[in-house]
Amino acid sequence: MVDKAIERCLALSQAARTQQGEALASTLAELDKALAEVRSSAASAAPAEPAEATLALDLTGYLTSWNRSAEALFGYAAEEVLGQHILFLYAEDDDDGNIAELFFQQDDTVTEVRRRRKSGEVIWVKLAMSLLKDEGGEASGIQVRLAPVSEPLSDQDKINLHARIIEDSDQGVLITDSTERIVSINSAFTRITGYTPGESLGQTPDLLRSGVHDADFRAKVRSAMKGDGPWRGEIIGRRKNGELFPQSVTISAVRDDEGRISHTFSLFSDISVHKDAEARMQRMANYDTLTGLPNQCLLSQLMTQALTEARRSHEHGALLVLEIGRLGAISDTLGHDVGNELLTAVGRQLRHVLRDADVLARLDGNRFAVALLHIEKREHAAIVAQKLAAALEAPVQLAAHTLQVRVHIGIAVYPEDGFATAELIAHADVATSKAVQAEAAFLFYSEEMNQRAKEHLRIESELRLALQRNELQLYYQPKVSLRSGRIVGAEALLRWRHPVRGMVSPGVFIPVAEETGLILELGNWVLEEACRQVRAWKDANLIMPPVAVNLSARQFDRRLPERMADVLQRHQVQPEQIMLEITESLLVGGAENVVSIMNELVAMGLALALDDFGTGYSSLAYLKKFPISTLKIDRSFVIGLPYEENDCAIARAIVTMAQQLRQEIVAEGVETAEQMSFLRDLGCDQLQGYLFSQPVPAEDFERMLREGKRLAFTVR
Numbered sequence: 001m002v003d004k005a006i007e008r009c010l011a012l013s014q015a016a017r018t019q020q021g022e023a024l025a026s027t028l029a030e031l032d033k034a035l036a037e038v039r040s041s042a043a044s045a046a047p048a049e050p051a052e053a054t055l056a057l058d059l060t061g062y063l064t065s066w067n068r069s070a071e072a073l074f075g076y077a078a079e080e081v082l083g084q085h086i087l088f089l090y091a092e093d094d095d096d097g098n099i100a101e102l103f104f105q106q107d108d109t110v111t112e113v114r115r116r117r118k119s120g121e122v123i124w125v126k127l128a129m130s131l132l133k134d135e136g137g138e139a140s141g142i143q144v145r146l147a148p149v150s151e152p153l154s155d156q157d158k159i160n161l162h163a164r165i166i167e168d169s170d171q172g173v174l175i176t177d178s179t180e181r182i183v184s185i186n187s188a189f190t191r192i193t194g195y196t197p198g199e200s201l202g203q204t205p206d207l208l209r210s211g212v213h214d215a216d217f218r219a220k221v222r223s224a225m226k227g228d229g230p231w232r233g234e235i236i237g238r239r240k241n242g243e244l245f246p247q248s249v250t251i252s253a254v255r256d257d258e259g260r261i262s263h264t265f266s267l268f269s270d271i272s273v274h275k276d277a278e279a280r281m282q283r284m285a286n287y288d289t290l291t292g293l294p295n296q297c298l299l300s301q302l303m304t305q306a307l308t309e310a311r312r313s314h315e316h317g318a319l320l321v322l323e324i325g326r327l328g329a330i331s332d333t334l335g336h337d338v339g340n341e342l343l344t345a346v347g348r349q350l351r352h353v354l355r356d357a358d359v360l361a362r363l364d365g366n367r368f369a370v371a372l373l374h375i376e377k378r379e380h381a382a383i384v385a386q387k388l389a390a391a392l393e394a395p396v397q398l399a400a401h402t403l404q405v406r407v408h409i410g411i412a413v414y415p416e417d418g419f420a421t422a423e424l425i426a427h428a429d430v431a432t433s434k435a436v437q438a439e440a441a442f443l444f445y446s447e448e449m450n451q452r453a454k455e456h457l458r459i460e461s462e463l464r465l466a467l468q469r470n471e472l473q474l475y476y477q478p479k480v481s482l483r484s485g486r487i488v489g490a491e492a493l494l495r496w497r498h499p500v501r502g503m504v505s506p507g508v509f510i511p512v513a514e515e516t517g518l519i520l521e522l523g524n525w526v527l528e529e530a531c532r533q534v535r536a537w538k539d540a541n542l543i544m545p546p547v548a549v550n551l552s553a554r555q556f557d558r559r560l561p562e563r564m565a566d567v568l569q570r571h572q573v574q575p576e577q578i579m580l581e582i583t584e585s586l587l588v589g590g591a592e593n594v595v596s597i598m599n600e601l602v603a604m605g606l607a608l609a610l611d612d613f614g615t616g617y618s619s620l621a622y623l624k625k626f627p628i629s630t631l632k633i634d635r636s637f638v639i640g641l642p643y644e645e646n647d648c649a650i651a652r653a654i655v656t657m658a659q660q661l662r663q664e665i666v667a668e669g670v671e672t673a674e675q676m677s678f679l680r681d682l683g684c685d686q687l688q689g690y691l692f693s694q695p696v697p698a699e700d701f702e703r704m705l706r707e708g709k710r711l712a713f714t715v716r
Contacts, residue, residue: 075118194240318381321428325406382453385442409442475695485711575605635669642678
């Protein structure tokens with residue numbers, strides 16, 4: 001039929017080429033008709049395209065429809081399957097109890113499942129399911145459309161495909177054998193590390209070792225290589241050119257059929273770009289773009305951590321808000337660029353004043369914040385505020401301008417003024433506003449703290465004047481032998497005779513001197529005055545026992561032996577006539593740094609005494625390590641003698657320990673004959689205290705020596 005139609009078509013086409021004029025149109029029409037017949041005949045002669053396999057189920061899973069394509073796919077005729085449950089098509093090992101055709105979330109849900117043909121062959125098919133509804137819109141069944149899934153790859157095809165994937169991967173691939181020698185790498189490995197196959201095959205992964213990670217970290221990586229399970233993490237590697245770079249790494253072991261590790265593979269990516277971007281984002285989120293200082297967000301994070309720790313350890317801290325004055329006027333006059341430059345310079349000056357542990361942040365505009373995360377005393381915040389204000393008293397020198405700013409500081413302390421960052425900032429802001437109104441350098445949020453800070457500053461100011469006006473004086477408290485009752489030494493104690501308030505207790509001014517650094521000047525004055533007095537007694541033909549002088553930890557530096565040699569030389573005093581008393585905190589805080597200094601002092605002939613023993617971090621370790629010749633039992637352990645059981649036990653232990661170490665023992669604060677007798681029976685060598693004498697001026701101490709005053713022992 002088709003052949004005849006084609007022959008007719010060709011004949012008409014030939015007629016169309018030979019005929020002319022009006023006959024051409026008629027011939028073309030005949031040609032179109034013949035071509036249509038050809039298409040129709042060809043369509044009827046060609047085999048029909050297979051329709052999609054389709055079946056229908058009722059709502060309980062029984063087949064209600066089965067088309068010819070379903071017959072072709074599974075090999076069952078419609079009459080064999082209609083009325084059966086869909087489970088007859090399931091593979092024998094599909095026993096999870098979940099009938100895929102009945103459980104779907106929405107129309108056209110597509111899934112891949114295994115199904116069994118009539119021949120018993122199990123095949124993979126793709127299911128597309130939709131809900132059938134009746135005329136009333138109610139669900140009446142399920143329509144399932146099925147299509148076979150392509151045949152899986154052969155083993156060789158898989159090998160080839162996997163090899164291609166590994167080679168073309170953006171991740172570096174490193175494979176080692178059981179001896180940890182590199183047996184395979186991919187092109188990404190070479191691109192990332194710089195090592196070619198010729199340079200890396202046969203080597204170990206130490207080729208990339210950076211030396212940054214500690215032994216514990218390397219142990220975890222090696223555990224993964226030994227088969228203890230996959231390890232994922234970040235490693236710092238080293239490229240061929242020596243550059244360090246961060247990697248995201250996965251390490252796993254490969255086992256053979258007998259379970260032995262045959263190979264280890266590592267997949268890694270160079271994450272330098274991600275790290276750089278992360279660091280930039282982190283910096284933008286946490287730091288001020290102009291000054292480079294932490295912003296309020298980072299300040300809040302750090303404060304929150306510090307407040308949590310302070311709440312647990314009952315520590316003190318403070319938050320200071322600084323408002324920089326005249327910035328607006330300077331920016332309006334000289335331009336915002338100059339204003340920004342000035343603001344940055346102010347930030348640098350403030351940072352220079354603070355300790356490393358203190359946080360300086362820029363809040364906004366002309367406001368900075370300082371977080372003192374740990375302070376020994378609340379009043380210390382005032383000392384820091386004073387230093388910050390002093391740092392900005394001098395004009396700020398820029399390239400073309402010399403500019404003067406003002407600063408007002410508000411202080412909130414925790415826990416008294418709050419235990420939340422926002423609350424502390426708000427309270428410090430209030431104090432700053434009050435400082436601006438009062439034209440004060442700084443104010444506390446609490447009025448009580450303001451008064452205490454003012455008193456602290458008053459003492460500091462008047463103490464500086466006391467040094468200039470000779471208001472300081474040394475008193476001497478005798479040390480008495482518990483064997484002979486004679487005076488065998490003295491401790492030089494600093495006193496301040498104020499022209500208005502009279503004698504000021506050392507407990508008031510010594511802490512201020514320590515906090516402000518004045519203790520250095522006071523300590524030097526005490527050494528000078530003690531040596532001067534010893535020389536004066538020598539010139540007066542008085543045989544003077546050793547005088548003990550207290551040293552602050554601030555005085556204990558590398559130049560101390562040099563300073564001691566100088567003062568002894570200038571006053572012509574023998575080293576044996578001076579004893580230096582130190583505290584336990586000095587030894588514990590910097591044991592390794594001070595031992596050589598102490599040895600130098602002892603080599604000069606100076607004796608060292610450990611004051612207030614037992615109140616700090618007493619340790620046999622440093623008593624053995626340091627050249628200490630005398631232990632002083634603190635008065636807090638003497639008060640309860642001989643009636644308080646604990647005090648008696650402590651005193652007995654200290655004396656026994658000192659005797660074993662061949663150290664002299666001095667008991668401080670002895671006030672009663674009972675205390676003296678108990679200590680004497682223990683074997684204590686000397687005592688200090690009101691039982692014999694309170695601290696007295698130099699002339700009174702001289703009189704005691706000349707008169708030969710002795711301690712009267714109680715006879716029992």
